[in-house]
Structure formats: C-alpha cells, structure tokens
Amino acid sequence: MTPVPPSEKEPFKVTPWAVEGRIDYGRLQELFGTSPLDDELLSRLRRLLGEPFHPLLERGIYLSHRDLPRLLDGYERGTPFVLYTGRGPSGEIHLAHLIPFELCSYLQRKLGVELWVQLTDDEKFLFSGRAGRSELSLKDTYRLGRENLLDLLAVGFDPKRTHVLFDTLSIRSLYPIALEVAKRVTFSTTKAVFGFRNDTNIGSIFFTSVQSAPAFLPSVRAGRPVPCLIPCGVDQDPHFRLTRDVAEPLGYPKPALIHNRMLPGLLGEEKMSSSADRQDNAIFLSDPPADVERKVSHAFTGGRASIEEQRRLGANPEVCSVWALWRSRFAPDPAEFAEITRTCRSGELLCGECKSRLVPRVQRFLREHAERRREVDAWLDSRIEDGPPPGRGG
Numbered sequence: 001m002t003p004v005p006p007s008e009k010e011p012f013k014v015t016p017w018a019v020e021g022r023i024d025y026g027r028l029q030e031l032f033g034t035s036p037l038d039d040e041l042l043s044r045l046r047r048l049l050g051e052p053f054h055p056l057l058e059r060g061i062y063l064s065h066r067d068l069p070r071l072l073d074g075y076e077r078g079t080p081f082v083l084y085t086g087r088g089p090s091g092e093i094h095l096a097h098l099i100p101f102e103l104c105s106y107l108q109r110k111l112g113v114e115l116w117v118q119l120t121d122d123e124k125f126l127f128s129g130r131a132g133r134s135e136l137s138l139k140d141t142y143r144l145g146r147e148n149l150l151d152l153l154a155v156g157f158d159p160k161r162t163h164v165l166f167d168t169l170s171i172r173s174l175y176p177i178a179l180e181v182a183k184r185v186t187f188s189t190t191k192a193v194f195g196f197r198n199d200t201n202i203g204s205i206f207f208t209s210v211q212s213a214p215a216f217l218p219s220v221r222a223g224r225p226v227p228c229l230i231p232c233g234v235d236q237d238p239h240f241r242l243t244r245d246v247a248e249p250l251g252y253p254k255p256a257l258i259h260n261r262m263l264p265g266l267l268g269e270e271k272m273s274s275s276a277d278r279q280d281n282a283i284f285l286s287d288p289p290a291d292v293e294r295k296v297s298h299a300f301t302g303g304r305a306s307i308e309e310q311r312r313l314g315a316n317p318e319v320c321s322v323w324a325l326w327r328s329r330f331a332p333d334p335a336e337f338a339e340i341t342r343t344c345r346s347g348e349l350l351c352g353e354c355k356s357r358l359v360p361r362v363q364r365f366l367r368e369h370a371e372r373r374r375e376v377d378a379w380l381d382s383r384i385e386d387g388p389p390p391g392r393g394g
C-alpha cells in the first residue's frame, strides 16, 4: 500500500486531514496509483447517463477513479450498485463539501440507485484538539452532524433510496463489520497510510475500520455481494485504499472510487477550507447575502495588475477561485461557461464585472438551498439507521 506523500521531492501534501502546496494531479495519480477518468471512460458514462451530462464530469472536476469500469460492467450486466459518501462534522458546510453529494444526487436521479451517507461524528470527536484543531465534545459533533446532514441532503435525494449512518447512533449496524475490518488491519499499516504515531489515541487508530463499514453493510443486509461506488475528494483516497485491501478477504466486493479535485479557497489556497481566522476563504451555506458579496469581491483571481494589462494580455482562469465557482456549479449552461472562459482569457471580461455577475447567482443558490433544507428536516430522522434515541438532541 502506497504511503501518503509528501516527500522532499513532492512540493505538495495530500492527506485526509491536510492539503498543502499546489497539487500536481497527474503526479498525485502516480503516487496514489489511481487511474485517470479519461475520454473513453467519460464517453461511456455519457452513454449510460444521457443528457444533460453533469458539469462535474464534463469539466474535469472528477478526474480519477479506481475500478470504475468494473463497476459499470456489472451494472450493464444487471447488477445494481449503491453509492456511499460521507462527512466528518467539524464545522459548517461550505460549497466544496457539496461536490460529492451533487454527483450522488445526479447518479441517483439518473440510475435510481441507493445512497448510503455516513456522518462521522465519532471521527471528529477523536481527531479534534490535535494539530491546531479546536476541541469538540461529542455533543458538539452530534449537533454539527445533524446540521451538516440537512445541508448536504438538501442537494436533492429520494428519501426512500437514502440511508443515513450517523456513527454514534448507527453503531449497532456498523460495529460488527468494523470489527471484521479491524481484525485485518495492523497498527503498522495505519501508521504507513495515515502517519499515526505511538502517541495517537487508540480511537483514531480504530476509526478507519468504522469508515470502511458502510461500503460492506449493503452486502450484509442483502445477503449477497452488492457493488459500491464511493464519490469523494481525492484527499480521502487513503481511507478507502485500506477498505479495498480488506474487502475481498472478507468476502465483499472491492468498492470502486471516483475522485474530485479540490475546489480552491477564495483566498487563493488549494482547498476551500476554513478556520476561525480564515472564514473568508469559503462560502458557507448559511452566509447572508452581504457576506457573499464581500467574500466574492475580495476573492483571489487570475486577473492582471491593471485593467489595461488585462485587456491586452487576458487573464488566467485556471488559477482563479471565481472561475472555479463558475466551473463547479454556477454556470450550468455549457455555452455560458465557454463564453466566460473565452472572454476571461481574451481580456474582454474584467474581474470586477465577472464577480458582479457571480454574486447574485450564489445568493440565489443559497436562498433556494435553505428552502430545500427545511424539506429535508421533515424526513431526515426517519432515515437514520438504528434511529435517534429518545431525548438525544445535542
């Protein structure tokens, strides 16, 4: 199993807990041993899914995979698969967190497949207070977890085809499988994959087995092998390499993965993430309209030092955090996205105008999302596996 970078030769670092430096995605694929989502595979997906083809696939935001062709072979022979994705509740939801859920929503709508969502409140409790992270109690992670789920599921799912595994509530379903996994994973493997040390708490070391369990639970429930596809950020790949390593020895199909690139932060960082002093790096789903306007107007761009220079030389969308927002969701019409990209490069579009155009799109998206969030509140608790115990409310 490939240890997580970095080394002195790699000027970037990608782990489930930290992304540093400018990621060379081609090099990362070599280091992780993943496969590119190439034109042939994208054409196959397009044939299967029809139009409209999702911008996250069309525009290279999903860029690599593990075993996707094998999963599609099975599906086309009549073996349905399930989707599995998740969230560790350490804070509020921002736009980057929605990406795997948006792909899941699209795949569920197109193929009618089931979704299993894992909410890892245990993980965030165990890992809090380390490496500069603030301390979170179990009460905090429960409260954040429920709030996060409302935001994530408001992307749009069929409640009847959606299962929620809220770790501290659904542990009865997860624990027998987590034990099977844990028995086959050594401490030295977790050290190699995650960089754990002798002073790492034992809950963190065990946790990866809990994160593997949802990939196998549908097979346990069905009493037969059920293939699983995990859409996730490429930084989460190490967790699931380990899941894949133990799958077949335990009699389960190896889960397939499809990875998205990181959505850049508004302050020019490689990954949209936030901390108490970096709130303007991300757009949160709870941001009021004035905050959206302020954040977008201060966002890092690929523009030039002066208007004259930009008109003459054009700008560079590839490094621009505003362009990344257009690309991901705010210009769903391919013709509009192509026009923004072309006029940015040519210098016809200036950054101020581009940002002014984006702000109302983001504000409207957040307004509509808040409406859908209220609808999810009506059904969320009924979809939590093993159910919330009476009186548990954070």
Ligand code: SF4
Pocket: 301, 302, 303, 315, 316, 317, 320, 321, 322, 323, 344, 345, 349, 350, 351, 352, 354, 355
């Ligand atoms: Fe970014 Fe828009 Fe400026 Fe291009 S014109 S660099 S997309 S803000």
